[in-house]
Amino acid sequence: MDTIKLTIDNKEVEVEKGITILAAAKKAGVHIPTLCHMNLHDMGIENKPGGCRVCVVEVEGRRNLAPSCVTEATDGMKINTHSMRVVNARRTVTELIISDHPFECLTCAKSGECELQDLAHDMGIREVHYEGEKSTYREDTSPAIIRDMDKCIMCRRCEMMCNEVQTVGVLSAIKRGFQAVVAPAFEENLDHSECTYCGQCVAVCPTGALTEVDHTPAVIRALSDPSKTVVVQTAPAVRAALGEEFGYEPGTLVTGKMAAALRRLGFDFVFDTDFAADLTIMEEGTELLDRLTRHLNGDKEVKLPILTSCCPAWVKFFEHHFPGMKDIPSSAKSPQQMFGSIAKSYFADKQKVDRKDLVVVSIMPCVAKKYECGRDEFAVDGNPDVDYAITTRELAALMKLSNIEFNALPDEDFDHPMGESTGAGVIFGTTGGVIEAAVRTAYELHTKKPLPKVDFDELRGMEGVREATVDFDGQPIRIGIAHGLGNARKLLEDIRDGKSHYHAIEIMSCPGGCIGGGGQPYHHSDSSVLKKRQMAIYKEDGAKKIRKSHENPYIEKLYEEFLGKPMSEKAHQLLHTSYFDRSTVFEQED
């Protein structure tokens, strides 16, 4: 490795060649504040437009100040990160940003998590010397995401996520100068765009410009309505991240405390989406086996690879961008919707409650789930299968509002019957997990033999596109995995062009899968947080007695008592869905 020597704040450091001043300073123990810069380098995601100019430093011999996030460190450089000139410039730039920002910190959804607030605090700004016009924009509320561009600081992180990582291409900068803002084309609302509601823009927004639609008031109303039976389901990735909101280290599992807290909140039944994940495997795994068997028997009509369909942002993505391939993904509903469907039929019958008096709330790491539960096809006579979807962050806020001392809670279990799950259900929360769960079941159903080893390490990891071949007792099954919609697009284009050789593909929209979902506690550009959550998920799986979905006794009972068998007529009616062509058509207005 080539190295260079440079001086940062009078201290000589030796660093690898080619890195930025910012990175070199970090190695030298110097923290240069940044705002627009975001680096999830493990995931290959970096945002460095060099736009905010907060990170400027003085480089000897250079005419103007250098933005450290984009300027390469070179041999012999003499850098001062806190000279009078630098501090004055940095303060002024920060004050300018604040001068065009609403002073609504007390009531802002992002208060306490806002990177601009932190910056102002760290820089000791007590007064803003610049007053003047502030940019104002129309607020845009969609089924899942709220855009309040008055709070946009033009860091362009959302734009980078939307365009480069997700290749959705909805958000981009429009207009010029002081009017410049990030918006969908023609400044339309998000719900008139191809937005998938993946929420990665929300996950990276440093301020309160992009936030999720708050469903907690509706949940509170339902909980306080004595005529309603309120059941809650919690997605697998929530338990691996919720603790962060209460000061736990990332990667701390808080499953038991979460169940206890939900009970304290007043939910009548505390269930687990993992149960529905096991159910998903029964349906999706069977569908995979069915297509596979037909394919292996020479049926040319059968569509392969089969694609997973758990992720609502992914579903909306292919409906917009690849509508011609909408019969390729599995027709199985997502676990959230399977849960809602079973809760409002099987469980409601058992409880002798009318579905209209049963309220299903889901706790999701995701903002797209808010959109998914509102899709017309997931309702019966206008009554949705899932009434409200709140994010991990909203759940934490709800607990704080309800005076729950989370850290002091005991560990409690989920309720039966829909709280029982296997390790396979748990790993739905991470990239590679859904397909691993499916393989565990499909293998045993196909070979009629027990798995020699439950862990499929070859399917795990964080690389954006992964592939592995699993040996189904002599029959190689080729599996592809993509997380991040940009990576999904690559696999989809291969399928469209007839270049794909996979039998099954798992796709999750968010980098890292649901653990990195748009509704999770903010990772603040620290990709190690995602890795720790992933480890927690596998830890919970490893600790489970039952680790294969088809061995979940309550699932077996559900089929016995209610559904018959996987892909039965009843299962089709309740657990499967179809997709729509949402390709964009420009119509001329009259």
Place this chain on the structure above:
Amino acid sequence: MHILVCGGTGCRASQSEQIIQNLNTELQNTNLESDVKVVTTGCFGFCEKGPVIKVVPDNTFYTEVRPSDAADIVNEHVVKGRPVKRLLYKNPKNDYHVTSTSNIDFYKKQIRIALRNCGFVDPESIDEYIARDGYEALGKCIGELSPEAVIATVKDSGLRGRGGGGFPTGLKWEITRNVENEQKYVVCNADEGDPGAFMDRSILEGDPHSVIEAMAICGYCIGADTGLVYIRAEYPLAINRLKIALAQAREYGLLGEDILGTGFNFEIEIRYGAGAFVCGEETALIHSMEGHRGEPTFKPPFPSVSGYMGKPTNVNNVETFANIPVIINKGAAWFSKIGTEKSKGTKVFALAGKVNNVGLIEVPMGITLREVIFDIGGGIREGKKFKSVQTGGPSGGCLTDKDLDTPIDYDNLIAAGSMMGSGGMIVMDEDDCMVSISKFYLEFTLDESCGKCTPCRIGNKRLHEILDKITKGEGTEEDLERLYMLSNVIKDTSLCGLGQTSPNPVLSTLKNFHDEYKAHVTEGTCPAGQCKDLLKYEIIPDLCTGCTVCYRNCPVGAISGERKLPHYIDQSLCIKCGVCYDKCKFKAIRIA
């Protein structure tokens, strides 16, 4: 005999096309159409006096010609050999008529290299260009010289980028040549965006082949087979002439495959810009050409290494290119004899503002501002006093009379607190308020900022707001300090040249006209009498006859008073429109 009629945008707007048509009709009527040719040329530069016509070979120069003058020109000048006296340029100093351009002060001190063919050739005729040594340089380069030798000539000539940056052109070519890549591009920056500047447009309108030839030479030097001209769509005439020129060059085998049988391939495409000032910045220009938002990115990487489509790209301005064929033909030594030590050759300026002769001029580097303003520009209009000259477009600095004898070159202008820019030069007189002027320029940069970086997006907005406050009499001395401080931070922290230079008008006027700022904030007055909010119309009771004219004409009813008694203006209602002042026959209204 040839009658050269300016067909530039300015003269066309004053009916030069009609003049051409009338001249042709008159020539037909006198059966002279085969002896006399009417030629539509590019800009002569003397736009103040347009439309202009030159008759060759006798070089008679007519100004402010109207379509109805065509008959006299043909019947008197062409038929009888007598110049039409009333159309000749009149020397304002002595009122004598001047026949030839060489005797007109406006042209005397000019040296025309980039503009050599503008006003001489029909820009729509490749043959006329070739007749004036056109494409000789290209033939010489690709036929006889190695790319290294051509680059050496350009380097030796001392030519620096005319778009404003002043980067040595030969060095830029060399750097791009030395980056290894199979695909490289030559880009011509024709996104001229400075308000009032039209040198690039005039070159493309008047001599498009010179740019095409130079781009091909550049392509040969750096190893590119594709050239792209990025031109703003609001230059229709330039685009049209460029298109015609490109087609002609292709037809003559001077573009395309195997040019002049040398095996060298070069093709040029046109890319249209939407007229954003920031797209003159080369990285923004490249993003715009790629179909992305026109905003700059951090350099390095420089376009020479990673430019259009990620390929090595050499970006030069129109005027820079227009110099190249001459440098090849006449040699580096000839070119470098003109100019100062570090700035060689000439520079085209768009001279505008309060001078008598506005127009497009090309002067040798090293000429003083005084010569430009007072000799070429003919001094200040209406005999008023010179106050300031702003060079370098909207983000240049405002210089004063103490800078008038500074020789103009890249480095001197920067040292004086301004810059060369792409060659805008706006002259101001005693009636101009420098606070308003800097506010005016800032309005432009405010409009044209892309909004990517904080200091330019918000900083310039705040600067403008402070200036606005000052012009309204609401400023404080603290505001002056804030202006100074904020301007320096914007310069120090902005992402691209636009932001880095946008506070120049503020800083230079703060420095050079501090007293004027001070008067605004401490006394609440505008010494130039331009800031409306600081003006006060008052009636002098001793002079007022009570005629009621002001009372009857005031649009807002701010004036009251009895007939035949002195009237009174209610300042809280007055909108300072000045109608009372204009209408009063007794000079009884004063501006305080």
